[in-house]
Amino acid sequence: MELIDIGCNLTHDSFDGDRNAVLERARAAGVVQMVVTGASEAGSIAAHELARSHPGELFATAGVHPHKAAEFSADTESVLRELAATDEVHAIGETGLDYFRDFSPRRAQRDAFERQLEIAADTGLPLFLHQRDAHDDFIAVLRSARDALSRVVVHCFTGSREELAAYLDLDCHIGITGWICDERRGTHMKDYMGDIPDGRLMIETDSPYLKPRNLRPRVKTHRNEPQWLPWIAGTLAACRGETPEALAASTTHAARAFFELPATTKAEAGSGMVEHSSP
Template sequence: MELIDIGCNLAHDSFDEDRERVLADARAAGVVQIVVTGASEDGSLKAVELARTRPGELFATAGVHPHLASDYSAETESVLAELHKDDTVVAVGECGLDYFRDFSPRPAQRRAFERQLELAVACAKPVFLHQRDAHADFLAILREFRPQLSGAVVHCFTDTRQAMLDYLALDCHIGITGWICDERRGHHLKEFVGEIPADRLMIETDAPYLKPRNLRPKARTHRNEPQWLAWIAGTVAACRGVSPPKLAAQTSACARALFNLPAAPSR
């Protein structure tokens, strides 16, 4: 069973002491390729640097999260544009809107989002999207740009069935994380994850965040790791009534198509 983690914050400093062990455990669990999330100017530089160390196995996104939209400048855009000339960078983002915390003013979030969508159009790469409590504005902006985009994935989807249908209507992919394994917050996803077309579904850990709460045996660490993508895959497969190997094959095919990934390196 070969899995692709389409969203892992592997450049996060919580992995600095044991990143090689984390990658070895991921490979042992069947995770053959990982897209390392870039969510700030500095974070994108680190994600790309890390991806370059393992060609064909690690890839990167480059963008600015809506929490940091106030920091999005012409200089930042220039850095991102340069990064997107690198073949290891497979998507623009993480970008979008987050009205749940409003760490950046909403007008600044919308400007940064639009600028990054324009960048994605210019470099002909898909977008890796974040949306929380901002569906109406997010959908309106995305709808305007979608015809010009090569592709889009709404990462770490946690919203309603109607929101999911809205994104599918725009020919977007949906990324499912360990949120679906959380009996407190993610139970609603189990009710409609089976409605996502097989060619629009992808899976991700969003590590070090969102460790699956139903993980067995329980891990002592609070940090999520890419090795547990297999557990998320099993949960999603059960909800969809398919085998984990079939779910793995379908989601990996989607990831390779959207991000233009090569076949995984032989072990």
């Protein structure tokens, strides 16, 4: 199976000591391409640099997470626009609203969200979105801008069936993480994962966060890695009544089309050889 991790925070400092080994383990697990999340001005620059050092295998987003929204400035917008013009950046975000922790004031979150929606509209790049405990405001902002946007993924979806339907009605893609593997808080989602059409479902680790709790044998670390994406795929496939192979094929195809990634094979990714062609 070939898998694509559409959201991993590989610039996180927890990977500083063994980042190359993390990538090797991902390759060995069949994860052939990864999208590195930019969640702040500095983080977006770092994601771009990491992607540039692994052409054809790593790609980047450029954005400011709602936790960092209070830091969003005119200079930040200029940096994001410059990054968006590079070959390595394939989406705008991570952006959105997060009322669970309110690390930035809600007005600042909304302003930063709207300004990044404008960047996506101007550049034609897809959007990588975050929402937690803010669905009503989030969907209202997104709905008002949706006609001007190309493609949208609601990353790390953990919401209700009604929230899922609202995103699908706006032609959004859905990103599923290891939350689906958590028996404490992900079980409510299992009944309606089949509602997501093929072509709009993608998978991600959000590493180093959200390590799948159903890993066997158990691993003595709290840090998540892209190598465990197959566990997420397997759990999600079971929820949808599909084989892991079928889910891998459909989510990989969806990710390549959404992010406009070049075609590759597992062997080519491991050797650094990439065949560039249309998704």
